[in-house]
Amino acid sequence: MSAFAAVDVIRAKRDGHVLTDAQIDWVVDAYTKGIVADEQMSALAMAILLRGMTSAEIARWTAAMIASGERLDLSSVTRPTADKHSTGGVGDKITLPLTPLVAACGVAVPQLSGRGLGHTGGTLDKLESIAGWQARISNEQFKSQLQDIGAVICAAGEGLAPADRKLYALRDVTGTVEAIPLIASSIMSKKIAEGTGALVLDVKVGTGAFMKDLASAQELARTMVQLGKDSGVTTVALLTDMSTPLGLAVGNANEVAESVEVLAGGGPSDVVELTLALAREMLAAAGVDADPEKVLASGKAMDTWRDMIRAQGGDPDATLPVAAHTEVLRATEDGVVTSIDAYGIGIAAWRLGAGRARKEDPVSFGAGVQLKVRPGDRVRTGDVLLELRADDESRIPAARADAAGAFTFGAAAAAPVPLLLDRIA
Structure with missing residues (x-):
C-alpha cells in the first residue's frame, strides 16, 4: 500500500499548498516507475505551472529527479570540466x-545535448x-573522449535522470513547457547528474525563446544558478537576446x-560574439586563464572539432545534406529592415x-531558412530576404507565409538590441 495517492498530491498543489519533501520524493519516483500515470503527472505539471513552487520545493524536486538515475563520476578526467546549457532559440548553434x-x-x-521540439532546434539533430556521426555513446567512451580530446557532445x-526524460516529453504535449520550476529542475537535474564542475547557462529572452520577457528570464536564471551552487557546481547565467534569429542559418x-x-575564423558577428562571451565565462568558472579569441584564430578549435566528430564516427569532410527544393522570399517594398522576428x-x-x-x-537535415539580410540592412523591392529550403515542396507555401510575416520595415533602422542583456552569478 502506497504512503500517498497521486490525486492527493495533485489537489495539494492545485490548491496552492507547499508539497512536502516526502510527497515530492514519492511522486517523482512513482512516475518514473509507472505507478503515477501520465494523465496524473500532466495534471500535477499544470498545477505547478499555475501555482508555482517555493525554492525549497524546486530544490527537492531537482534532487528527486537526479536520484531517479545514475550520476556520472568524472574524477578520472585530469582537466577541469565546464559545460554550457542554452534554454533554446532560433539559429542557436553555439x-x-x-x-x-x-x-x-x-x-x-561534457556536453549532454538534446533534440529539437517545436520551433527551437536541437544540437543532436544538427550533428546527425x-x-x-553517432549521438549515443557509452559512459566509458564519454569519459575517455573527454580525457583524450576534451570535448564530447552526445x-x-x-540511466541519467530518467524521470526528466519522461516528464520532458509529457510537458511538451500538455502546454506546461513554460513552468519555471519544471524548466529549472529539468535542466539542472541533467547537468548536476553529468558530473561537471562548472556550468554556464545561456538563458534566452525574446519572441523566439520560452522566456518572452526579461523578468521571467531573470527568475529562471536565478533559480538555476542557486540550484547549481547548492549542489557544489560553480554556476553563472548570461541572459541573451532571442528576439532576432542568431546568425543567418536556421535548420x-x-x-x-x-x-x-x-x-x-569567419561566420556572422553575433554568433562569434556569443561564442566568445560564453567561452570566457566557462574558462573563468573552471579556473583556466586562456584567451579564446586567440585560440579561435589559431585554428586549434577547428582541429578539436574534427577530432571530436571523428571520435563519434562522423566524417568532418563529408558533404552536408542539401534540400531538394529552394525558393526565395523577396522584399515587396523599399526600406530598412527594422526587425526579423525569431519566432x-x-x-x-x-x-x-x-x-x-x-x-x-x-x-529533414537539409531543410531550413537561410537569411540574406539582418536588421538594419536597407533593401529595395525585389531584393532577396531569405531562402526557404525543403525536401518536400508542399511544405514551402505555409513556411513562406510565416517567414514573410517575420519581417518589418521602416524608413530608418531601429535602435539595436544588445546581444548580452544581463549576467547572474
Whole structure:
C-alpha cells in the first residue's frame, strides 16, 4: 500500500499548498516507475505551472529527479570540466563551435545535448546531419573522449535522470513547457547528474525563446544558478537576446555549415560574439586563464572539432545534406529592415521540416531558412530576404507565409538590441 495517492498530491498543489519533501520524493519516483500515470503527472505539471513552487520545493524536486538515475563520476578526467546549457532559440548553434573552442583552451566539456521540439532546434539533430556521426555513446567512451580530446557532445544515457526524460516529453504535449520550476529542475537535474564542475547557462529572452520577457528570464536564471551552487557546481547565467534569429542559418545541416565557418575564423558577428562571451565565462568558472579569441584564430578549435566528430564516427569532410527544393522570399517594398522576428523564422523552419511536432518525428537535415539580410540592412523591392529550403515542396507555401510575416520595415533602422542583456552569478 502506497504512503500517498497521486490525486492527493495533485489537489495539494492545485490548491496552492507547499508539497512536502516526502510527497515530492514519492511522486517523482512513482512516475518514473509507472505507478503515477501520465494523465496524473500532466495534471500535477499544470498545477505547478499555475501555482508555482517555493525554492525549497524546486530544490527537492531537482534532487528527486537526479536520484531517479545514475550520476556520472568524472574524477578520472585530469582537466577541469565546464559545460554550457542554452534554454533554446532560433539559429542557436553555439554549442557546436563553443565546445571545441573551450576544449582547445584546456577545459574538458561534457556536453549532454538534446533534440529539437517545436520551433527551437536541437544540437543532436544538427550533428546527425554529418555522415556517420553517432549521438549515443557509452559512459566509458564519454569519459575517455573527454580525457583524450576534451570535448564530447552526445545524448544523455538512459540511466541519467530518467524521470526528466519522461516528464520532458509529457510537458511538451500538455502546454506546461513554460513552468519555471519544471524548466529549472529539468535542466539542472541533467547537468548536476553529468558530473561537471562548472556550468554556464545561456538563458534566452525574446519572441523566439520560452522566456518572452526579461523578468521571467531573470527568475529562471536565478533559480538555476542557486540550484547549481547548492549542489557544489560553480554556476553563472548570461541572459541573451532571442528576439532576432542568431546568425543567418536556421535548420540542421546549414547551422553546422555556419558553425564550421566560425571555427574557420569567419561566420556572422553575433554568433562569434556569443561564442566568445560564453567561452570566457566557462574558462573563468573552471579556473583556466586562456584567451579564446586567440585560440579561435589559431585554428586549434577547428582541429578539436574534427577530432571530436571523428571520435563519434562522423566524417568532418563529408558533404552536408542539401534540400531538394529552394525558393526565395523577396522584399515587396523599399526600406530598412527594422526587425526579423525569431519566432516567425523558427516556425517557418519547422514547417519546412527542420523540426518536429512530436518527439518521435524525423527531421529533414537539409531543410531550413537561410537569411540574406539582418536588421538594419536597407533593401529595395525585389531584393532577396531569405531562402526557404525543403525536401518536400508542399511544405514551402505555409513556411513562406510565416517567414514573410517575420519581417518589418521602416524608413530608418531601429535602435539595436544588445546581444548580452544581463549576467547572474
